Amino acid sequence: MYLENLVLHDFRNYADLTINFSQGVNVLLGENAQGKTNLLEAIYVLALTRSHRTANDKELIRWQTTTATLQGRLHKSTGAVPLELELGRRGKRAKVNHLEQAKLSQYVGNLNVIVFAPEDLSIVKGAPAVRRRFMDMEFGQMSPKYLYNLSQYRTILKQRNQYLRQLNRQQAKDKVYLGVLSDQLAAFGAEIIHKRLQLLQQLEKWAQAVHSEITQEQEQLTFHYVTQVPTADQTSVDHIYQTLQALYQQQQAKEIFQGTTLLGPHRDDLQFGVNGKNVQTFGSQGQQRTTALSVKLAEIDLMKAETGEYPVLLLDDVLSELDAARQTHLLTAIQDKVQTFLTTPSLDGVARKLINAPKVFEVSHGTLHEEEPH
Ligand SMILES: Nc1ncnc2c1ncn2[C@@H]1O[C@H](COP(=O)(O)OP(=O)(O)OP(=O)(O)O)[C@@H](O)[C@H]1O
Incomplete structure (x- = not known):
């Protein structure tokens, strides 16, 4: 599966955002505190209706506003599925194919995501x-x-x-x-x-x-x-x-x-x-890192085996946590297989060489600019 686009309104530091993604690797490039992780989080919330960073949904709504909306057009082997989620004072509303779902559990499972962030090393250590x-x-x-x-x-x-x-x-x-x-x-x-x-x-x-x-x-x-x-x-x-x-x-x-x-x-x-x-x-x-990486990569295949589709992969600043050999392993394992969103302060070294035709977005103050392909 892959996410064709994302439309955000009043989500974290994104007032209004409409963006089209690549089916391959999407790189979110930027300085600290610009909104890179917020964008990954938006994709995660669109999938699971809750954040991987906070249990408090109010934090997801842009300051001084009352309702955040997230929309995305998902592509599966069975066709396109528009998803829509609204987070407001009175709770959450979720739509699949423009139809409101009575239960959030009916909504979850359409878009499957796997996140890998530095904290995931705590799967082993924590x-x-x-x-x-x-x-x-x-x-x-x-x-x-x-x-x-x-x-x-x-x-x-x-x-x-x-x-x-x-x-x-x-x-x-x-x-x-x-x-x-x-x-x-x-x-x-x-x-x-x-x-x-x-x-x-x-x-x-x-x-x-x-x-x-x-x-x-x-x-x-x-x-x-x-x-x-x-x-x-x-x-x-x-x-x-x-x-x-x-x-x-x-x-x-x-x-x-x-x-x-x-x-x-x-x-x-x-x-x-x-x-x-x-x-x-x-x-x-090193063994703990390799274990965490193996478990994460295994999840991609398990999800494919269980649901028939590869999930979308969200890599939050993990390249800097992995040495060149593990970076190479990660990037070669996902290339041309899984739609990936990757945040990083800079794209060089192993990553720049290994990623085939990435779509690179520069993230600055809650806006995204697409870099010209190299
Ligand atoms: N509810 C909110 N409304 C408006 N802005 C918010 C909200 N929550 C967080 N922010 C802002 O979002 C920014 C943080 O963005 P994010 O966590 O995506 O950083 P990042 O680009 O991933 O940087 P880093 O590499 O440091 O993690 C901060 O400037 C913060 O003030």
Whole structure:
């Protein structure tokens, strides 16, 4: 898939912008704080209705204005799909083919994006929450059912945590109601864990191939999904559901004592190993970077396998974070395959030589000027 154009109105520092893109590599060139990342963020928001940088949608609306609109014409193998998103005081409105979607989960998944920013190195180094977020954002785009299960799970988790706090303070007594909430949480939790395991198994295969190529077969990458559900990786949704239910029963007193839910996919983690050793703990900086790069490149292929289309790739200032060999690997892997948007303060060295006919835009104070082709 590729994004043919983008029209922004009052999004971040873009008052009005209309721009046509290349199907290949689009370079956003500019000094600091001109709006390069804001433009990548606009594409991300158009895809997922939320930002990868902030949970507060109000930050996305241009200062002193009330409503941001984003429009883009997407091309898929099945034809063109106009997308439209409005962010206002009263929330979000999303349209596909000019038709308003009742649920945002029906909208998400049309435009698939993968972002790679320097912070993505924290997929390996960071806290477990970073890796859970990574799984949820990627898998949610591939599977509307995953996204639905996740949003149900979050709602019930909130209710259950509230109720556990009430039980803890003896403001409530009814354990039957806790049982109902546990049952619902286990049902959605089991679906989430099962899908994560299934998609991680595939992602691991793609990532292993990339990692082995980058390291000239010196290193073997492995994934390990960390969960409190025993034998989760060999089992059915129903079995995970029953195991979770039993665990909630067993841990009831402890959960009431702590006033919070201690088990489930919101507590799980993902670990990466290189040649059998945990990269987070034992890996060098270089191994951690290569792992993050392999995982990101693997996502491109997984998304193609799951949705039938290559996603759009957003590279936010990552070239400067990678050495020449890894830059070369990244750029050759994506060339002529994936529509790419790349921000950088300057385009020289490896990148200028490697990218075939990029469309280069100079970004300055929320405006874009297309550079003449070289
Ligand atoms: N809601 C908003 N309304 C208007 N301007 C905003 C808004 N949010 C951010 N900005 C402005 O956007 C600019 C930042 O743009 P952006 O984050 O895209 O930088 P950049 O070009 O990627 O630079 P860098 O390389 O430093 O990351 C800043 O000047 C900031 O003041």
